[in-house]
Amino acid sequence: MSEAADNLVQLTRAGIQKSGSWLVRGVDLTVSPGEIVTLIGPNGSGKSTTAKMALGIHKPTEGFAVRRHGLSVGYVPQKLSIDWTLPLNVKRFMRLTNPLSDAECMVALERTGAARLVGEEMRTLSGGELQRVMLARAIARSPDLLVLDEPVQGVDYAGEIAIYSLISEIRKTIGCGILMISHDLHVVMAAADQVVCLNGHVCCRGTPSDVSRDQNYHQLFGTRAGGALAVYEHDHDHVHLPDGRVRHSDGTVCDHCPGEHDHTHEAHGISGGQPSDETAPHKRVAGGVADA
Numbered sequence: 001m002s003e004a005a006d007n008l009v010q011l012t013r014a015g016i017q018k019s020g021s022w023l024v025r026g027v028d029l030t031v032s033p034g035e036i037v038t039l040i041g042p043n044g045s046g047k048s049t050t051a052k053m054a055l056g057i058h059k060p061t062e063g064f065a066v067r068r069h070g071l072s073v074g075y076v077p078q079k080l081s082i083d084w085t086l087p088l089n090v091k092r093f094m095r096l097t098n099p100l101s102d103a104e105c106m107v108a109l110e111r112t113g114a115a116r117l118v119g120e121e122m123r124t125l126s127g128g129e130l131q132r133v134m135l136a137r138a139i140a141r142s143p144d145l146l147v148l149d150e151p152v153q154g155v156d157y158a159g160e161i162a163i164y165s166l167i168s169e170i171r172k173t174i175g176c177g178i179l180m181i182s183h184d185l186h187v188v189m190a191a192a193d194q195v196v197c198l199n200g201h202v203c204c205r206g207t208p209s210d211v212s213r214d215q216n217y218h219q220l221f222g223t224r225a226g227g228a229l230a231v232y233e234h235d236h237d238h239v240h241l242p243d244g245r246v247r248h249s250d251g252t253v254c255d256h257c258p259g260e261h262d263h264t265h266e267a268h269g270i271s272g273g274q275p276s277d278e279t280a281p282h283k284r285v286a287g288g289v290a291d292a
């Protein structure tokens with residue numbers, strides 16, 4: 001079987017023109033099973049339009065969009081067109097477009113950590129809860145391809161990390177390919193296998209570290225780019241030495257320290273250099289998000 005035939009979706013020189021203007025043009029893109037591809041770019045750069053070409057919602061004006069035969073897709077759109085004044089609980093929402101059994105609803109909600117919300121009114125959910133419910137609805141039928149348009153909107157920073165971790169877990173358990181859109185640069189870059197940076201056309205592309213070093217990426221995002229490709233660092237005010245002792249930031253060393261050490265969690269750009277010796281702060285990737 002050819003490589004192309006293994007792809008869930010493939011865009012080739014794809015573009016969309018409306019009223020004489022190109023919304024996006026010349027996009028080459030593939031998503032394979034188990035792969036996370038992230039579209040980044042400023043507002044209006046064509047991310048949603050590109051995703052909609054991949055989904056088949058928009059037909060390319062030029063180029064091609066090819067989906068694998070019989071492809072099943074789960075989609076979390078950027079906006080829901082729901083009248084929030086009407087009563088609608090989570091279970092009914094899950095079934096709006098999907099004839100799911102109670103058990104199927106619960107399995108999907110459990111997978112996204114939202115089972116306790118099943119009887120809640122949609123309009124009362126927090127940003128993070130809403131995203132988990134939308135994810136549950138999208139994965140309820142174990143799709144081959146999951147398309148997520150801004151999956152962390154309305155979610156605070158800690159919640160973002162949890163959601164990206166969940167997305168990474170979903171990719172592993174379901175084995176689906178994921179096309180994800182974000183204009184956030186920080187954690188999302190580290191969560192992807194491939195990054196496609198759009199600005200009406202493909203500005204640059206590659207692995208997260210390729211893109212973070214690309215001149216075009218830096219020109220597009222300026223100073224924001226420097227802090228991108230964030231991994232979730234766990235910084236300590238102290239260093240654990242190889243012999244088990246602890247050295248504090250003031251240079252003092254002790255054999256055993258009672259009480260808690262101060263730990264802070266921050267996102268840092270990978271380009272800032274990798275810690276390499278025992279003096280480096282402990283470092284881990286947020287929730288295993290960057291695990292390929």
Ligand SMILES: Nc1ncnc2c1ncn2[C@@H]1O[C@H](COP(=O)(O)OP(=O)(O)OP(=O)(O)O)[C@@H](O)[C@H]1O
Pocket residue numbers: 018023041042043044045046047048049050078183
């Ligand atoms: N149906 C349409 N008709 C005309 N123009 C459109 C249509 N849909 C999108 N556009 C325009 O195409 C451009 C790309 O829009 P798109 O929604 O794809 O961008 P985006 O990168 O997803 O933006 P954002 O980050 O703000 O969500 C924008 O200038 C938008 O106004």
